Amino acid sequence: MVASTGKVGLGTVFKVGDGNSPEVFTPVVNVTAINLSGRSVEEVDFTHLASTGGFREFRPGFKDPGEIKITCHYNPADATLNGTAGLESKLNAGTTFNWEIDMTNAGFAYKLTGFGYVSGGDFTFTGEDPINFEVTIRVSGQIDESAA
Template sequence: MAGIDGFGTQFKRGDGAVPEVFTALANVDNIDGPSLSRDTIEVTTHGSPEQWKEYLGGLKDGGEVSIDVNYDPSAHDSLVADLDDKAPRNYKIVFPDGRATTWSFAAVMTGFSSSAPHDDKLSASLTFQMSGKPTIS
């Protein structure tokens, strides 16, 4: 197989209850991320071979997840509360790969930007900063 069609991927938001229930966000048309990265720690010394810098792996960062939606105020304005909340909330990205591979993570919403052009659909972009280690299942 050459690839997997991304159509049907879901972005889900947890309700914080126990047990937690996740609901798919309506009208998502694009999901970017997570954008995992790792810092490096330079450990170069006067004895480093042939004056080449040397590094160790440092702290890891889950990065950001951003989603674009066909903006519906009645479906999406409740998410502004996530922007007001300092505590991370649980989210999931569920892929349509036959196994329903899922990235689960805690994140803080860091951005909510809507657009209402005169000649196109209402849209919004939402940005989430991951907090801690994501899990893949």
């Protein structure tokens, strides 16, 4: 049997850029999950009356880079999350920013980087769990993959 080369996500860090040159990326605190989803490619229908066998013909069109959902344990004192300077403030102001998902501490010298804005923020309050803040970041443009 061949051993898996996969890793768990423990140690993966989501970071927000400051927009300066050189850009400094600050890790968001208390992140419990990062989910990059919804990436897709539009289909363009090139079917015509002489399409072989009457089958539709498709080609790829525009690509949608998807969105990132990060779940955090919320504390309003945390500058990376709150409404003063953090992700909550980016939602309120409609600020765009560079982001980075760094997998170095998860065992890969690898990162994903991109551009986007906060398109949603949901709080969950229960008596049994920490207060959670789920932030949705709409990715805009291509996601770059590179060595960390």
